[in-house]
Amino acid sequence: MLDKHAKLERNAIAFVFAIIFVASIGGIVEIAPLFTIDETVEEVEDMRVYTPLEVAGRNIYIREGCYACHSQMIRTLQDEVERYGPYSLAVESQYDHPMLWGSKRTGPDLARLGEKYSDDWHVAHLINPRDVVPSSVMPSYAWLQRNSLKNEDMDLHLAALRKVGVPYTDEMIENAAQDTYGQARPDSEPADAFLERYGEDSNVRAFDGDPGRLTEMDALVAYLQILGRLTDVAHQQASNSTGGE
Template sequence: MRELIHRKLERTAIGFVLAIILAASVGGIVEIAPLFTIDETVEDVEDMRLYTPLELAGRNIYIREGCYACHSQMIRTLRDEVERYGPFSLAVESKYDHPMLWGSKRTGPDLARVGGKYSDFWHVAHLTNPRDVVPESNMPAYAWLARTPLRLDDLGSHLEAQRSVGVPYTDEMIENAARDAFGQAVPDSEQASGVTERYGDETQVSAFDGVATRVTEMDALVAYLQVLGRLTKAAYQNTAAPEQVPDPTN
């Protein structure tokens, strides 16, 4: 009987189309319905800060190079994950991520809490030749990032695009995007002070790639990696922050 109904449905074009629409609608409702309760799902925290222009540029490079295909940024509420990576991820930590980079595959370790775990020098060495610091790594090398100047003139447009989807960048932040990116990577420059004024005292200002006279794509990517898990302390409110000890096996 079931086979008869199935065969009849397949031979009726309109009925088959309607069945497809019905099946797709069910899946769509399951995905869309939770969005109506998004305000109840995403926590509201006072200390949540925005990505700086340099960090946002690094995030764009992370996406461009496909890093999300091998690294997730979502620590699940499983004991072994919490013990390895730190407190499980909260929705608010991805509040300003467009698109989100939770990922689903871990060829490499989860990076949700990698910020501050290693030094800038470690990240540069790792990106230049991963096997220098993790001998068993199968990650490709990105040495050329240190030789590639970061494009600064369009950073204001990137911030403006983020604002159009709800990220509260101000006109002042957009106007000073290029200056702030330069200042964050060149600590002794006149522009450095403006970064902390606009993005907060906890913003890391550093010669990320080890050269304090220029801004490269390596600067941007390391700046982004160093802020992961540090945009808010919300995840640590009910637990003590673990001591960040580098673990080459991670």
């Protein structure tokens, strides 16, 4: 066997073809399922899109590298389901570009984080994680509370997402900047217009606790509070599988 391997190493052309052959096997395993993606992704009636403020928060989440320590995909293993909640379904990520499933968990999985804690908890946690989780190794993101959110180009972000299949309407794209502001300003005219476009079930509140400013903290907390709540299908399936117990 070693003699055959030595001959292969000395034959550069054969070695290149061997590498291509082995690499192609992995490529086929990863690419082939994509041809049946339309059949594997569920269709649910209550699936909704990210709002402009949540898109902005997701962009900040990516910018700060949060995905490097937190996954957003609960596997079907019993211990994961018991710890984090119902396992993740493909439909829950159909509007995620890029997807943030992740594989490393320095911190906990965030797939079911939405509304698990209060906005105040998230703000305190992001400013100084050890104030609420003494054993946390997460760095502080206090500057998010000081940074004003730039929302002037949110229409471009939504337009780009529509290019890859997210069903934003022309009206949503045209009013993206105003809707970013309205979602964080309850009892305002922009908030009323936002609810007309995105539905009465959408979260409208001053996420960072300061209704006088629109900050990056507003956006990130809004995003964290919607994780796992774009659709309720996973919880419904879990309830059905346990007989509604």
